[in-house]
Amino acid sequence: MSARLIDGKAVAKKILGEIRESIFARSQQGLRPPALAVILVGDDPASHIYVRNKRQACEETGIQSIYHPLSQNTTEEELIALIQKLNASPDIDGILLQLPLPAHIDSNKLLELIDPAKDVDGFHPYNLGRLAQRHPLLRPCTPFGVITLLNSIQETYKNRHAVIIGASNIVGRPMLLELLLAGSTVTLCHRFTKDLSQYVSQADIVVSAVGQPGIIKGAWIKPGATVIDVGISRLPDDSIKGDVEFESAFEKAAWITPVPGGVGPMTTAILMKNTLIAASHFSLHYSDDNKTSPY
Ligand code: NAD
Numbered sequence: 001m002s003a004r005l006i007d008g009k010a011v012a013k014k015i016l017g018e019i020r021e022s023i024f025a026r027s028q029q030g031l032r033p034p035a036l037a038v039i040l041v042g043d044d045p046a047s048h049i050y051v052r053n054k055r056q057a058c059e060e061t062g063i064q065s066i067y068h069p070l071s072q073n074t075t076e077e078e079l080i081a082l083i084q085k086l087n088a089s090p091d092i093d094g095i096l097l098q099l100p101l102p103a104h105i106d107s108n109k110l111l112e113l114i115d116p117a118k119d120v121d122g123f124h125p126y127n128l129g130r131l132a133q134r135h136p137l138l139r140p141c142t143p144f145g146v147i148t149l150l151n152s153i154q155e156t157y158k159n160r161h162a163v164i165i166g167a168s169n170i171v172g173r174p175m176l177l178e179l180l181l182a183g184s185t186v187t188l189c190h191r192f193t194k195d196l197s198q199y200v201s202q203a204d205i206v207v208s209a210v211g212q213p214g215i216i217k218g219a220w221i222k223p224g225a226t227v228i229d230v231g232i233s234r235l236p237d238d239s240i241k242g243d244v245e246f247e248s249a250f251e252k253a254a255w256i257t258p259v260p261g262g263v264g265p266m267t268t269a270i271l272m273k274n275t276l277i278a279a280s281h282f283s284l285h286y287s288d289d290n291k292t293s294p295y
Pocket of ligand 1: 142165166167168169170171172189190191192193196209210211212230231232233263264265267
């Protein structure tokens with residue numbers, strides 16, 4: 001048996017097209033384009049590439065991106081002042097604070113400072129709390145991107161065992177909440193899990209988000225499983241590899257994502273979608289006589 005590829009690029013392209021159409025329809029009603037503030041602190045090369053891709057997606061969809069490139073030496077106070085200014089601005093719908101931040105800045109403190117109504121990354125405890133309580137609004141981009149990919153292959157979720165490997169705040173934990181919300185039975189593995197193979201071999205759906213190339217062996221995959229590889233690692237020869245041993249997993253799975261071209265483009269597409277949702281919420285709730293936050 002060989003797997004079928006889940007084409008993240010194609011699914012993301014379709015979503016971006018739908019967003020572009022919605023933004024055009026908004027403009028016909030006299031609404032300004034959604035506006036995304038993009039904050040990048042320092043010189044991390046990977047972050048520069050991610051930000052470039054996100055700003056390019058803004059251009060493709062008609063979202064206005066307002067770029068704030070800041071030096072590595074930016075102080076926490078300066079960043080706080082900028083976020084407060086963006087929170088208060090009626091011209092900004094979404095705020096993207098690219099991670100990781102330099103070590104002298106407390107990321108959690110800054111993420112909590114972003115107005116939840118503008119939290120297009122979905123990392124604010126308010127938005128994670130909504131997801132945990134089964135009323136999601138702005139959903140973390142990568143996990144919701146994975147759900148969108150699973151929906152594209154008509155995944156049924158219920159009566160299916162999903163095994164996630166990796167328990168970070170931005171991928172693994174919200175992924176658990178998303179799959180639980182969708183109706184799957186979920187197991188979450190992490191660095192203290194002994195014998196990963198035992199869990200992975202029972203999975204109908206595998207989602208790996210570790211960042212160690214080849215950590216998930218093809219031999220572990222249950223025949224007919226769906227395999228979603230979130231991991232991205234750049235090897236010394238500059239090639240990009242996922243967490244899953246692709247060739248051997250391909251022989252056993254029913255569906256599998258490639259790396260690159262699987263989950264990566266979805267993260268950006270969902271960020272655009274969240275920005276449009278934030279803008280729609282904003283225009284609904286922030287009329288001239290009602291300037292208080294919906295939260
Ligand atoms: P992280 O380093 O914050 O978390 C990694 C997780 O892996 C941790 O929870 C850790 O417990 C777990 N882990 C480490 N070693 C393990 C082991 N031996 N067995 C089981 N679990 C183990 O990373 P992250 O930010 O969640 O990102 C994970 C990967 O996903 C990275 O490669 C990152 O580049 C990639 N990523 C991709 C996208 C995308 O859009 N495709 C988005 C975010 C992250």
